[in-house]
Structures are given as C-alpha cells and as structure tokens.
Amino acid sequence: MTDSAAPSSRTAVVAAAIDLFVQHGYDQTSVEQIAQAAGVSRSTFFRQFGGKEDVVFADHEVLLAETRAFLSQPHDDPWAAVCEASVRVFRHFAADPELARRRYKIVREIPGLRDREIVTVFRYERLFDEYLREALPGLDPLDAVGFAALVTAVHNHVLRRLMRGARVPASVLRRALDDALRRYGVHPGGDAAAGDDLIVAAFPRRMPAAEVTRRLRASLGE
Amino acid sequence: MTDSAAPSSRTAVVAAAIDLFVQHGYDQTSVEQIAQAAGVSRSTFFRQFGGKEDVVFADHEVLLAETRAFLSQPHDDPWAAVCEASVRVFRHFAADPELARRRYKIVREIPGLRDREIVTVFRYERLFDEYLREALPGLDPLDAVGFAALVTAVHNHVLRRLMRGARVPASVLRRALDDALRRYGVHPGGDAAAGDDLIVAAFPRRMPAAEVTRRLRASLGE
Structure with missing residues (x-):
C-alpha cells in the first residue's frame, strides 16, 4: 500500500468508489470501504477528497x-x-x-x-x-x-x-x-450566408398544408 | 399568537427571518428566534417551512x-x-x-x-x-x-x-x-403574410423547422 497522493492513486480511488456505489448503493458505502477497496489509507482518502460526494x-x-x-x-x-x-x-x-x-x-x-x-x-x-x-x-x-x-x-x-x-x-x-x-x-x-438569410416561399392557397410543409422542410434541408 | 398557517403568516415569518438574518447573520439566527419574532410557534414554522434555508x-x-x-x-x-x-x-x-x-x-x-x-x-x-x-x-x-x-x-x-x-x-x-x-x-x-391566392412566407433559416411548420399551419387556418 502506497500512501503517496499521486494522480494515479486518485484515479484508483474514484474507480473503486464508483464500483462500490453501483454495487451497494451510494448511501450504503462508507469512506472506509472505498479506501480499503482502493488500497489507500483513510487519511490519504481525506487528503485527496473532502468527502464521499467529492469522489463522484x-x-x-x-x-x-x-x-x-x-x-x-x-x-x-x-x-x-x-x-x-x-x-x-x-x-x-x-x-x-x-x-x-x-x-x-x-x-x-x-x-x-x-x-x-x-x-x-x-x-x-x-x-x-x-x-x-x-x-x-x-x-x-x-x-x-x-x-x-x-x-x-x-x-x-x-x-x-x-x-x-x-x-x-x-x-x-x-x-x-x-x-x-x-x-x-x-x-x-460568414453568418449571412448560412444563418441569417431568409427562406421566402410562395404557395397557392389551395395547396394542401401538408404539401406546403413538405416543400418547406425540403427547402430547409431537413 | 395565531397558529393558523395562513399565507399572511408565511409572509410574516419570511419578513421576520430576513430581518434577523440581516441584523445578526444567517448562521447566528435560530429557528426559535424567527418563530418568536414572527409571533408563531416553532411547530407552525416547521409546518410552513422545512428549515431555515427554505425561508430564504x-x-x-x-x-x-x-x-x-x-x-x-x-x-x-x-x-x-x-x-x-x-x-x-x-x-x-x-x-x-x-x-x-x-x-x-x-x-x-x-x-x-x-x-x-x-x-x-x-x-x-x-x-x-x-x-x-x-x-x-x-x-x-x-x-x-x-x-x-x-x-x-x-x-x-x-x-x-x-x-x-x-x-x-x-x-x-x-x-x-x-x-x-x-x-x-x-x-x-417577422411572420407569414397571407395574400389572396398566394401564401408568401419568409422565415429566418435558423428558425427550428418544427416552428416553421407550426406557424405555417396556423396561417393556413388549420
């Protein structure tokens, strides 16, 4: 067991904690269990994280x-x-x-x-x-x-x-x-070309609305 | 002292609490002090609010x-x-x-x-x-x-x-x-304009297609 607070140990603690939270539930998992599973001491855990929440x-x-x-x-x-x-x-x-x-x-x-x-x-x-x-x-x-x-x-x-x-x-x-x-x-x-321009469309009033919609969607590139 | 949890009593509790927080500090003010200042019982306070935070x-x-x-x-x-x-x-x-x-x-x-x-x-x-x-x-x-x-x-x-x-x-x-x-x-x-025989519609290209459809349907009287 190494007690140096290296980044790799941090990552190991996070991985071990997520595993335990998934298996046993967040509330049911103690800091002691996380530390033990990750192979670090309780004091290392608290040097690396303020608490259980911080691991997440x-x-x-x-x-x-x-x-x-x-x-x-x-x-x-x-x-x-x-x-x-x-x-x-x-x-x-x-x-x-x-x-x-x-x-x-x-x-x-x-x-x-x-x-x-x-x-x-x-x-x-x-x-x-x-x-x-x-x-x-x-x-x-x-x-x-x-x-x-x-x-x-x-x-x-x-x-x-x-x-x-x-x-x-x-x-x-x-x-x-x-x-x-x-x-x-x-x-x-260039925003003017792609974003700001208008679609201007003219349709006979007697054209079914669904067809107007279809043409417009097509012209909007959907 | 009335113990009915009327809206007016709620407002009174909030006003009293804010006064106390400003005067003495949030952490230094107790639920008891708020209840007393507002003229309600401790139990009325807790019926109206889950805790001190909720008053804010x-x-x-x-x-x-x-x-x-x-x-x-x-x-x-x-x-x-x-x-x-x-x-x-x-x-x-x-x-x-x-x-x-x-x-x-x-x-x-x-x-x-x-x-x-x-x-x-x-x-x-x-x-x-x-x-x-x-x-x-x-x-x-x-x-x-x-x-x-x-x-x-x-x-x-x-x-x-x-x-x-x-x-x-x-x-x-x-x-x-x-x-x-x-x-x-x-x-x-910047909406659709309807003529007698033609629907002429202008939409910014960035308008969501679903919104274009909705407006067009509305202007077609659907």
Whole structure:
C-alpha cells in the first residue's frame, strides 16, 4: 500500500468508489470501504477528497482546471474557443462512456448529488461567461451570459444523451455549437450566408398544408 | 399568537427571518428566534417551512407554482409565453426591490445558500424547457433546452443587476428577451403574410423547422 497522493492513486480511488456505489448503493458505502477497496489509507482518502460526494465529482474538478488553462491560452476567436472547450469536456466523458454512465446513474438516484451536479455545471457556465467578458472588452454582459448559458445547456443535453446510453459522436455537439455561434452571428465563415438569410416561399392557397410543409422542410434541408 | 398557517403568516415569518438574518447573520439566527419574532410557534414554522434555508427561498416556491400555472394556460405563441413568464417573475422581485436586495445579500454570503439558488434557478430553466417541448411537438429538444437556458440566464443577469442596487425597469429584460426571440428566429413581426391566392412566407433559416411548420399551419387556418 502506497500512501503517496499521486494522480494515479486518485484515479484508483474514484474507480473503486464508483464500483462500490453501483454495487451497494451510494448511501450504503462508507469512506472506509472505498479506501480499503482502493488500497489507500483513510487519511490519504481525506487528503485527496473532502468527502464521499467529492469522489463522484472528481473529474469535474480536473476538467474545470483544464478548461480554465485552455481558455487562458491565446485564442483568435473567443466564441469558438468556448465551443472548443465544451467539445474537450465532452470528449473526456465520451472516451470512457461506461464510466460516465455508471457515474450518471449514481448521481440521478441521490437528490443531493443531483443538486451538486447542477451547481457543478453552473461553474462551467460562469467560467465561459467570465472568459468572454475578459477576452472581449466592451461586450454586453448579457451576450456573454446568454452565450455561455446556451453553450453549457446544449453541451449538457448532448452529454446526457450519451450518459443515458446513446451512441453520440462529438459531431452532434459540434453541430449544435455551430447553431449557437450562428444565433449570435459569430459563426466563422460568414453568418449571412448560412444563418441569417431568409427562406421566402410562395404557395397557392389551395395547396394542401401538408404539401406546403413538405416543400418547406425540403427547402430547409431537413 | 395565531397558529393558523395562513399565507399572511408565511409572509410574516419570511419578513421576520430576513430581518434577523440581516441584523445578526444567517448562521447566528435560530429557528426559535424567527418563530418568536414572527409571533408563531416553532411547530407552525416547521409546518410552513422545512428549515431555515427554505425561508430564504419561500418566494421561489410560490413563483414556480405560479409560473407553471401561467404556462398551463393556452398561449398562441409558446416562445413568447416563456418570455412573458420570465417577465412576471422579474416583476415580482422588482415590486419590492429592497426585500429582494436584503435576501440577495444573505444568499451571497452563505455558500450553501448560493448553491441552493443555482439549483432553484435551474428549476425555472427546466420548467421552460419542458413546457416548450410539450407545447411544440416535434421541436428539436436542443432548441427547447437552448432557448430555456438563454431566457433563464438573461433573466438572472438582469435580476442580479436590480438586486445589486441598480434601477432596472422591466423594459431592460423585455429587450433582452426580444433578442433571444430573434436569435431563435421566432420574434413576432417577422411572420407569414397571407395574400389572396398566394401564401408568401419568409422565415429566418435558423428558425427550428418544427416552428416553421407550426406557424405555417396556423396561417393556413388549420
């Protein structure tokens, strides 16, 4: 048994804890059991984590730090950088969907963990918001707040699909983030062409509504 | 001392509690002191509120129920209904900005209350999201999720300005919500125009296809 608080020991503790939570239930699992299963001492556990809850959200602590580091690098386009940061977080969970799904199952069942997740998600939103305001001086705070909320909500919805068992490639998130960029008129490559133009359609009034709908859907590229 | 759990007694308890929290600090104030100051018994307090925290968020419980009731009424335009619901919540707090400011001050100082506020705000977001999906069958969930998040974030930012002491008329929020409607291509005014023989319809390309269909059906009198 090694007592050094190396990152690998942290990962082992998280894996052991998730295993125990799934097998015996979150409330029924003690810190002692986690420490024993992971082969660390109780004091090592408490040096690495504040408590049982923190084990469940350990990845987010690392990801939030990585996201902050990524955004603090120079970026030509801060809007795109926020989207890129969002894709990176998604990719982290998509790399091991089974672990993500097991963790999600635990979180969903315990109200306290669900609340903690909402608070954790909000930390990304605030990070994006603060980054945009800093990177784009003079930006209306409402635009920073709104874009950050939109990106975070879209990210979460796509991630939740993955965690519920669907196969969700990162391209699904990318497309949704492209839409977000277009809605804010900041999509690289010209918003006017792809996002802001109008579909103008003329139909005889006697044309059945279903046919009008069908043609319109076709012209919208659905 | 009356022990009937009437709404007026609830309001009195909230007012007394906020007074005590501001004067002596949240952590330093006991349920006993609140009950005594409000002129109710300890058991009445616990019938009305689950605990001290719930007193701080009592308004939101009422507002969430009112918002749900408002949205369950028929609305011609579900997007506009969500915005209207948001303005109604804002108006509630703007009607007594001093109380809102004192409550905000308490929440900001206690980490547990800050987290609870984030969770509470998310309940509005989820309510808007669920309402849009129900009111607009076929709507891409990503559009519901995104619009709900955008409206909630913008609402909160404007409300926070008010709570920090600024004079913020509801028109500031209305303008921000108009922007949100435009970003989703669903601002009323840019709608279908019907001629005698031709339906000429113009839609922003970014408007969700399901919404285009809905509007077209409506303009065709279906």
